[in-house]
Amino acid sequence: MxxxxxxxxxxxxxxxxxxxxxxxxxxxxxxxxxxxxxxxxxxxxxxxxxxxxxxxxxxxxxxxxxxxxxxxxxxxxxxxxxxxxxxxxxxxxxxxxxxxxxxxxxxxxxxxxxxxxxxxxxxxxxxxxxxxxxxxxxxxxxxxxxxxxxxxxxxxxxxxxxxxxxxxxxxxxxxxxxxxxxxxxxxxxxxxxxxxxxxxxxxxxxxxxxxxxxxxxxxxxxxxxxxxxxxxxxxxxxxxxxxxxxxxxxxxxxxxxxxxxxxxxxxxxxxCVMPTRNGRNGMLFTAEGTINIKNKKWENDFSAIDEHGPTFVDKEYSKAYLRHLFVANEYLGKQIATIHNLGFYLWLVREARNHILAGDFTPWKAKMVKQMDKRL
Structure with a gap:
């Protein structure tokens, strides 16, 4: 190697x-x-x-x-x-x-x-x-x-x-x-x-x-x-x-x-198993904070799961639809959440790499940590 x-x-x-x-x-x-x-x-x-x-x-x-x-x-x-x-x-x-x-x-x-x-x-x-x-x-x-x-x-x-x-x-x-x-x-x-x-x-x-x-x-x-x-x-x-x-x-x-x-x-x-395990339990990680998709607040939210997400599930499905899948105990919901979370984790480390190469990782990290610490 x-x-x-x-x-x-x-x-x-x-x-x-x-x-x-x-x-x-x-x-x-x-x-x-x-x-x-x-x-x-x-x-x-x-x-x-x-x-x-x-x-x-x-x-x-x-x-x-x-x-x-x-x-x-x-x-x-x-x-x-x-x-x-x-x-x-x-x-x-x-x-x-x-x-x-x-x-x-x-x-x-x-x-x-x-x-x-x-x-x-x-x-x-x-x-x-x-x-x-x-x-x-x-x-x-x-x-x-x-x-x-x-x-x-x-x-x-x-x-x-x-x-x-x-x-x-x-x-x-x-x-x-x-x-x-x-x-x-x-x-x-x-x-x-x-x-x-x-x-x-x-x-x-x-x-x-x-x-x-x-x-x-x-x-x-x-x-x-x-x-x-x-x-x-x-x-x-x-x-x-x-x-x-x-x-x-x-x-x-x-x-x-x-x-x-x-x-x-x-x-x-x-x-870490966190993106997959937490995804199967309805927790979505995003650059703006963490979403519990099972919450009733998403019941009629027809916006994309994550408008800035890197995978196809982020834009093809709405929060309301994904919440419905979890409430209905439909396994597709777990799959969508898993793909989203893994896509986000890979996006995050690649963005970190880009900012290291650009020389501005430290201020970018401070901003991201503050944003991701929110519960949406």
């Missing part, structure tokens, strides 16, 4: 760059729609390509391991071929999903023993096994297996967890070197910074991760319930340490405002 830093905003640490893999170019900052089980929920791949137009999407090792299962993916020729997606894919290692199982998993030095949320069957994820699974899935960017600590988390637990994540990282790297590529393109490996919300642990972990010399680096264990200011504080500490000539990926973040604030701190890549 190549990473070309193109411009840094003079008023912040925001960067515009380009990543190039065997599946094409990724212009950053970038938001990755979440395609957990080889599908961005409710969106056809054609709509994803032509309307939302992301350079990269995300899949999840835990979910793809449980179904359709690695053997099916290998028979298909990898995840790209299986789902009919010819652009970039990143896979999360499953550490966060295992963390979220809470009572259904046991974490030990060897790895994590867990029960499937589907049928209760028992499975074991070790760093070695997760690397093998991600080779089979065949994503362009693959993640180290880590432990995502909860919030709040006491210092001693966070410290022990961080050191175990570092030891697991070494095992990931060692095994990955012995595990051959299965398809005719390369894979890039990202390790993950942990340390909960403790500044000294985050610094220690970031220094360790930077020393590994990977082609890109990720920040995990944030956006798990901590206040936004704590998230920004930890991101700033880590970005000051991670190398400037490598992409930085903040995992699982976040709201549109979270994206802009973290871009200003030097983050290049994001993913």
């Amino acid at each position: 190549q990473f070309k830093l193109q411009h840094t905003d003079p008023g912040s640490k925001a960067r515009a760059a380009e990543m190039i893999t065997d599946h094409g170019s990724i212009k950053t900052p970038i938001f990755m729609p979440v395609g957990t089980v080889a599908s961005v929920k409710g969106v056809h791949q054609r709509e994803l390509r032509e309307e939302i137009d992301p350079d990269i999407i995300l899949g999840n090792t835990y979910h793809l391991y449980l179904r359709p299962k690695p053997e099916i993916l290998q028979q298909a020729g990898g995840l790209h071929a299986f789902m009919g997606w010819d652009r970039n894919i990143l896979t999360d290692s499953g550490g966060y999903q295992v963390y979220s199982l809470s009572g259904n998993r046991k974490i030990r030095e060897e790895g994590v023993k867990f029960k499937s949320h589907i049928d209760g069957s028992t499975h074991m994820f070790t760093p070695e096994r997760v690397m093998e699974i991600q080779r089979i899935i065949g994503a362009d960017i693959i993640m180290a297996f880590d432990e995502c600590t909860p919030y709040p988390c006491d210092y001693k637990y966070a410290e022990r967890s961080m050191h175990m994540t570092h030891r697991w990282l070494e095992r990931c790297i060692t095994h990955l070197e012995k595990t051959p590529l299965l398809y005719d393109y390369s894979q890039t490996f990202f390790p993950i910074v942990q340390g909960s919300t403790y500044k000294d642990l985050r610094k220690q972990s970031a220094e360790y991760i930077a020393g590994v010399g990977a082609e890109g680096n990720a920040i995990g264990g944030l956006s798990v319930g901590e206040p936004a200011e704590e998230m920004y504080g930890m991101t700033e500490v880590v970005c000051d340490i991670l190398p400037e000539d490598k992409p930085r990926y903040l995992m699982g973040v976040g709201t549109p405002i979270n994206l802009l604030e973290n871009i200003a701190l030097g983050i290049d890549m994001f993913d």
Whole structure:
């Protein structure tokens, strides 16, 4: 993978760059729609390509391991071929999903023993096994297996967890070197910074991760319930340490405002289920603020969903019609809201990139944060 830093905003640490893999170019900052089980929920791949137009999407090792299962993916020729997606894919290692199982998993030095949320069957994820699974899935960017600590988390637990994540990282790297590529393109490996919300642990972990010399680096264990200011504080500490000539990926973040604030701190890549999950619940993100389309106030509002929106749904459907679909529990409503939200998120990061290149990102961000903080 190549990473070309193109411009840094003079008023912040925001960067515009380009990543190039065997599946094409990724212009950053970038938001990755979440395609957990080889599908961005409710969106056809054609709509994803032509309307939302992301350079990269995300899949999840835990979910793809449980179904359709690695053997099916290998028979298909990898995840790209299986789902009919010819652009970039990143896979999360499953550490966060295992963390979220809470009572259904046991974490030990060897790895994590867990029960499937589907049928209760028992499975074991070790760093070695997760690397093998991600080779089979065949994503362009693959993640180290880590432990995502909860919030709040006491210092001693966070410290022990961080050191175990570092030891697991070494095992990931060692095994990955012995595990051959299965398809005719390369894979890039990202390790993950942990340390909960403790500044000294985050610094220690970031220094360790930077020393590994990977082609890109990720920040995990944030956006798990901590206040936004704590998230920004930890991101700033880590970005000051991670190398400037490598992409930085903040995992699982976040709201549109979270994206802009973290871009200003030097983050290049994001993913989050918020635009799709909130869309299915009737929440629409716009440049003017957030809309709860279920509210009665939209019942006879026949204006476009978003006059300035980038996708076809924004202008072809009215707020009144979309509200009707939600009230009637018609699945088309969830699909329209999902396409709108994903289109907005991609528009937002691309506008951020344009303003970084133009040198006026900081005043533009301040204006956008103020506008998007409104409830319409």
